[in-house]
Amino acid sequence: MTMSMMEIEKALKQLRLSGVRATLETRIVESQAANLSFLETFSLILQDELDRRHSRLLERRYQGSCLSERVSLDDFDWGYNPKIPKRTCFELHTLKFLREGDNAVLIGPPGTGKSHVAKAIAYAAVRQGYRVLYAEADELLGQLVEAEGAERRKVFVAALEADLLVLDDLFLARRIGPEAADQLQALVHKRYKHRRSMLITSNRIVSDWEKYLGDAALTTTILDRLMHRAVLGEFAGRSYRLKEAAGRLARRVHTG
Ligand SMILES: Nc1ncnc2c1ncn2[C@@H]1O[C@H](COP(=O)(O)OP(=O)(O)OP(=O)(O)O)[C@@H](O)[C@H]1O
Numbered sequence: 001m002t003m004s005m006m007e008i009e010k011a012l013k014q015l016r017l018s019g020v021r022a023t024l025e026t027r028i029v030e031s032q033a034a035n036l037s038f039l040e041t042f043s044l045i046l047q048d049e050l051d052r053r054h055s056r057l058l059e060r061r062y063q064g065s066c067l068s069e070r071v072s073l074d075d076f077d078w079g080y081n082p083k084i085p086k087r088t089c090f091e092l093h094t095l096k097f098l099r100e101g102d103n104a105v106l107i108g109p110p111g112t113g114k115s116h117v118a119k120a121i122a123y124a125a126v127r128q129g130y131r132v133l134y135a136e137a138d139e140l141l142g143q144l145v146e147a148e149g150a151e152r153r154k155v156f157v158a159a160l161e162a163d164l165l166v167l168d169d170l171f172l173a174r175r176i177g178p179e180a181a182d183q184l185q186a187l188v189h190k191r192y193k194h195r196r197s198m199l200i201t202s203n204r205i206v207s208d209w210e211k212y213l214g215d216a217a218l219t220t221t222i223l224d225r226l227m228h229r230a231v232l233g234e235f236a237g238r239s240y241r242l243k244e245a246a247g248r249l250a251r252r253v254h255t256g
């Protein structure tokens with residue numbers, strides 16, 4: 001028995017085949033106009049469903065990543081700070097480090113683009129279908145310290161289970177408290193054990209980390225695991241924020 005279009009629509013809805021629903025009418029017309037075989041038409045319809053599911057998955061991954069902007073390496077001005085490790089950034093952007101469960105640490109002065117590059121790498125990972133969690137380090141560690149019981153566990157498990165955890169701007173607020181340092185240590189330790197990648201950015205040089213963690217043994221424990229299999233990108237140069245601020249000022253003087 002042939003179904004009417006309305007019945008087909010209803011069945012597709014029931015089966016949650018929204019990709020097929022969206023394009024079916026076009027595909028029917030196309031199939032008749034181009035005289036396609038049943039198999040050719042069926043493949044196209046199946047592909048529509050796969051495409052729709054894939055793009056929905058990527059959208060869910062993006063929403064779940066907590067990234068607030070979709071940045072890329074294309075909108076980065078590589079000429080501004082020629083000492084930025086461009087090759088390392090592009091190498092990280094291939095996500096080889098993530099496939100191998102290695103870490104990445106981007107260190108350098110404020111405003112040189114570490115967070116920008118980290119977000120671009122994180123977004124590339126989202127587009128590849130990885131589960132990414134992007135967090136400003138102080139915020140995540142703060143949540144882990146302040147939350148209690150089940151809530152703390154939930155935040156910790158989310159940070160532990162992501163394929164890629166980005167801790168942006170570590171030690172921005174200088175010294176972190178002993179409880180936050182313990183949480184950081186636990187995260188680094190567990191992720192290392194499961195060989196899950198972390199991407200950390202900081203404008204504090206690694207030799208100063210002990211000062212911000214407040215404990216020599218803890219610092220060694222963290223650095224040991226973090227750096228065992230890690231790509232290190234050392235940024236250098238002038239702050240892009242100052243360039244943008246100077247540009248704004250110049251425009252104001254000019255127009256004012
Ligand atoms: N070379 C660049 N080309 C284009 N935009 C840049 C460049 N460097 C930095 N920016 C922009 O300048 C701003 C500051 O950069 P970003 O936050 O990445 O710096 P950062 O190295 O993380 O600094 P901080 O150590 O203070 O966190 C961002 O809006 C970023 O997109």
Ligand SMILES: [Mg+2]
Nearest residue numbers: 114115169201
């Ligand atoms: Mg930053």
